[in-house]
Amino acid sequence: MVSPNSKVILERDRLQTILDAIRAQGFRILGPTVRDEAIIYDDISRVEDLPIGWTDEQGAGRYRLCKRSDQAVFGFIGGAHSSKQFLFLPREMIWKVVREGKGFRFVDTQRDSAPLAFFGVRSCDLHAISIQDKVFMPVDPGYRARREKALIVAVQCGLAGKTCFCASMGTGPRATGDFDLALTEILEKQRHYFVVEIGTQRGAEIMEHVSHQAAAASDLEKAEAATRRALSQMGRTMEASDVKDLLYRNYEHPQWDDVARRCLTCANCTLVCPTCFCSSLEDATDLSGDQSERRRQWDSCFNLEHSYLHGGNIRSSPKARYRQWMTHKLATWQDQFGTSGCVGCGRCITWCPVGIDITAEVRAIRESEKRHGND
Amino acid sequence: METIDAVIAEHPFFKGLDPSVLRIVGGCGSNVRVNAGEYLFHEGDEAERFYAVRHGMVALEIYVPQRGQVTVQTVGAGEIIGWSWLFPPYVCQFSARAVEIVRATSFDGACLRKKCDEDTAMGYELMKRLAHVVSQRLEATRLQLLDIYGPAVDTK
Amino acid sequence: MDPPWTQSDPLLTPRPYRVTRNRRELQDTVTLELESGDGAPLSFSAGQFNMLYLFGIGEVPISISGSPHEPDPLVHTIRSVGAVTKAICGLKRGQTLGVRGPFGKGWPLEAAIGQDLVLIAGGIGLAPLRPAVRQVIAQRDRYGKVSLLVGARTPKDLLYLAELKEWRSRFDLQVLITVDSAGADWRSHVGVVTMLISKAEFEAGETVAMICGPEVMMRFCVAELRKRGVVAENTYLSMERNMKCAVGYCGHCQFGPTFVCKDGPVFPLARIEPFFRMRGV
Numbered sequence: 001m002v003s004p005n006s007k008v009i010l011e012r013d014r015l016q017t018i019l020d021a022i023r024a025q026g027f028r029i030l031g032p033t034v035r036d037e038a039i040i041y042d043d044i045s046r047v048e049d050l051p052i053g054w055t056d057e058q059g060a061g062r063y064r065l066c067k068r069s070d071q072a073v074f075g076f077i078g079g080a081h082s083s084k085q086f087l088f089l090p091r092e093m094i095w096k097v098v099r100e101g102k103g104f105r106f107v108d109t110q111r112d113s114a115p116l117a118f119f120g121v122r123s124c125d126l127h128a129i130s131i132q133d134k135v136f137m138p139v140d141p142g143y144r145a146r147r148e149k150a151l152i153v154a155v156q157c158g159l160a161g162k163t164c165f166c167a168s169m170g171t172g173p174r175a176t177g178d179f180d181l182a183l184t185e186i187l188e189k190q191r192h193y194f195v196v197e198i199g200t201q202r203g204a205e206i207m208e209h210v211s212h213q214a215a216a217a218s219d220l221e222k223a224e225a226a227t228r229r230a231l232s233q234m235g236r237t238m239e240a241s242d243v244k245d246l247l248y249r250n251y252e253h254p255q256w257d258d259v260a261r262r263c264l265t266c267a268n269c270t271l272v273c274p275t276c277f278c279s280s281l282e283d284a285t286d287l288s289g290d291q292s293e294r295r296r297q298w299d300s301c302f303n304l305e306h307s308y309l310h311g312g313n314i315r316s317s318p319k320a321r322y323r324q325w326m327t328h329k330l331a332t333w334q335d336q337f338g339t340s341g342c343v344g345c346g347r348c349i350t351w352c353p354v355g356i357d358i359t360a361e362v363r364a365i366r367e368s369e370k371r372h373g374n375d
Numbered sequence: 376m377e378t379i380d381a382v383i384a385e386h387p388f389f390k391g392l393d394p395s396v397l398r399i400v401g402g403c404g405s406n407v408r409v410n411a412g413e414y415l416f417h418e419g420d421e422a423e424r425f426y427a428v429r430h431g432m433v434a435l436e437i438y439v440p441q442r443g444q445v446t447v448q449t450v451g452a453g454e455i456i457g458w459s460w461l462f463p464p465y466v467c468q469f470s471a472r473a474v475e476i477v478r479a480t481s482f483d484g485a486c487l488r489k490k491c492d493e494d495t496a497m498g499y500e501l502m503k504r505l506a507h508v509v510s511q512r513l514e515a516t517r518l519q520l521l522d523i524y525g526p527a528v529d530t531k
Numbered sequence: 532m533d534p535p536w537t538q539s540d541p542l543l544t545p546r547p548y549r550v551t552r553n554r555r556e557l558q559d560t561v562t563l564e565l566e567s568g569d570g571a572p573l574s575f576s577a578g579q580f581n582m583l584y585l586f587g588i589g590e591v592p593i594s595i596s597g598s599p600h601e602p603d604p605l606v607h608t609i610r611s612v613g614a615v616t617k618a619i620c621g622l623k624r625g626q627t628l629g630v631r632g633p634f635g636k637g638w639p640l641e642a643a644i645g646q647d648l649v650l651i652a653g654g655i656g657l658a659p660l661r662p663a664v665r666q667v668i669a670q671r672d673r674y675g676k677v678s679l680l681v682g683a684r685t686p687k688d689l690l691y692l693a694e695l696k697e698w699r700s701r702f703d704l705q706v707l708i709t710v711d712s713a714g715a716d717w718r719s720h721v722g723v724v725t726m727l728i729s730k731a732e733f734e735a736g737e738t739v740a741m742i743c744g745p746e747v748m749m750r751f752c753v754a755e756l757r758k759r760g761v762v763a764e765n766t767y768l769s770m771e772r773n774m775k776c777a778v779g780y781c782g783h784c785q786f787g788p789t790f791v792c793k794d795g796p797v798f799p800l801a802r803i804e805p806f807f808r809m810r811g812v
Contacts, residue, residue: 324812
């Protein structure tokens with residue numbers, strides 16, 4: 001019998017049983033898998049769907065999938081995808097309206113679908129989910145319905161990438177909560193197994209159906225060592241404690257012109273960011289003209305139209321748009337939601353086609369202040 | 376009867392000036408009454424006067440072919456009208472029409488110029504006050520130029 | 532029988548309203564009176580806005596222009612500035628549109644009790660202030676001196692002309708009206724609305740100012756009010772940004788750290804001052 005806050009051992013060759021137990025409870029399982037030379041998030045059912053033996057090398061504007069020398073199940077960082085796209089859908093119908101005589105009638109959308117289980121969520125993304133919760137839970141019934149039912153199986157990072165900086169943001173590498181189960185992979189010459197942390201009663205119920213053993217102190221120490229290893233590999237850092245004030249002080253800093261010369265305003269960073277929540281609403285009418293749908297789709301503050309106000313756009317320059325994104329992420333977000341909007345996952349750095357690095361941009365502003373002083 | 380300097384002492388433009396200065400300035404002034412619809416001066420007239428309005432509203436007009444007399448600004452009690460008397464060729468750049476009965480103190484521009492030249496400290500004080508009015512009118516005019524209530528220019 | 536409209540969340544899904552009257556105010560501006568499909572009037576406070584939806588065309592944020600104490604019919608004054616507003620302006624009596632709201636924070640009429648008020652409107656900016664004026668008139672004894680300063684492009688661009696005349700005839704309301712340019716038959720002020728601030732009667736230390744108009748006009752009004760001693764804490768502005776969802780999740784109406792749709796549209800200047808003069812925020 002396992003209970004929340006306990007830790008047990010799951011052998012690698014029993015990993016399938018955890019997937020089976022989750023599926024048996026009616027969940028649709030979403031996890032990392034290899035497709036199109038990247039690790040993405042998609043439906044999985046078998047352990048073989050996971051990126052076994054793969055890793056991904058990342059840098060500013062660079063992502064390469066590579067073979068590992070071992071058969072690690074979670075020996076990678078992660079691609080552009082996160083659970084965001086399954087909770088805050090890239091496209092979603094909000095309501096439908098049907099013409100009726102001289103008037104019309106509004107119909108809400110159906111909100112019942114299979115509950116989702118996210119398998120292999122990293123600590124940075126767990127924090128991203130709780131950040132998006134603050135945005136959507138109070139006002140978005142669709143998100144709320146999906147989120148309330150969602151089961152989360154986290155994976156504790158045993159390595160970190162060159163664009164990772166969760167340690168700076170206080171969001172990792174070790175997940176300390178907000179999961180139903182968390183796995184730490186221990187890969188030794190003789191033995192391949194997972195330390196499983198039980199986070200919730202739901203997690204405990206799943207483990208009831210999975211054969212496991214008690215964890216020894218030495219197992220827990222190995223799990224801690226995995227976290228230390230990830231910490232030591234952390235590719236980037238950002239001094240985050242006072243970044244809000246730093247950016248509030250520097251709305252007119254010349255660095256914004258500098259980054260605007262490089263930025264393509266392609267919006268990649270906002271699409272891969274697990275916390276970015278901007279969306280646009282559009283109305284689509286069918287050909288008969290009798291029915292119309294209100295659809296929501298992901299939008300980006302890098303799009304010119306994002307700030308459209310009759311007569312023009314408020315943020316017409318790339319400089320204003322980049323500044324909006326970064327100051328929102330790191331500064332104004334804190335005033336809006338009581339938390340930073342950045343979890344240090346590094347995706348915006350990896351997936352920027354010109355390799356703009358948010359940590360370097362902050363550093364450039366900070367260091368120029370040190371050089372020139374500020375008052 | 377109230378003297379001119381006592382009358383203008385109440386006017387915001389002259390407020391706080393030394394009584395001796397007010398006496399000198401007042402020596403160039405006289406009180407006038409302009410009925411509604413009458414003009415204080417016309418565009419193109421020789422600019423010989425400067426007005427401190429005490430009561431009523433004056434419309435500053437420019438003649439625009441096809442549109443007629445267009446009011447570009449109104450000036451009311453506590454404000455002043457006219458600075459063309461300061462600079463050659465001393466010609467009025469607009470017309471000033473009384474919208475209602477206007478009571479004002481009218482100053483002889485040549486007289487004022489002469490006294491300012493003689494007493495440059497007084498002249499400087501008056502010019503500062505005048506420059507302040509000019510800068511405020513310029514700021515307002517710039518805002519008017521933006522045509523902020525005009526139809527939205529859709530860039531889409 | 533099924534009720535003709537059943538919704539869950541009135542803030543997300545519109546409710547149908549019928550146009551009972553469409554009155555042309557100006558060449559490009561109309562006032563619509565709307566009746567709720569299910570009969571329940573929409574209660575609101577002065578300065579709040581609704582999202583108005585037109586079948587198959589789209590949705591726009593429009594401030595409410597009626598009296599908070601007389602919420603039925605729902606009154607909106609709309610200026611035609613784009614495809615959706617143009618279509619809404621063309622609605623005829625009996626036609627239907629969708630309404631969701633009310634949204635946002637309105638004018639601080641409760642907090643301003645006992646104070647002098649100076650209300651400044653530029654152009655269509657009088658529409659969001661009209662509920663405040665009407666509420667103040669209905670509860671006139673709650674306030675000290677009240678002045679309403681109105682600016683428009685030309686005399687024929689003045690909104691609510693008949694009502695302005697009625698307000699101007701009151702002894703307990705100072706109404707000053709100015710236009711940017713006028714012909715010889717215009718008998719009121721010509722010049723920008725900021726020039727009226729020096730003529731308004733109020734005790735600066737006990738005054739609440741409420742401003743609605745183009746952002747640049749509000750900037751200059753703020754400077755002029757400050758010269759007269761009205762502090763930022765007592766100066767309120769109605770801001771405009773790209774409101775889409777109206778409940779704070781779509782991100783479009785961000786203005787510095789605020790969401791105009793839920794933290795505004797009416798803000799005390801003190802809250803937004805650092806961002807008010809910045810470009811591209």
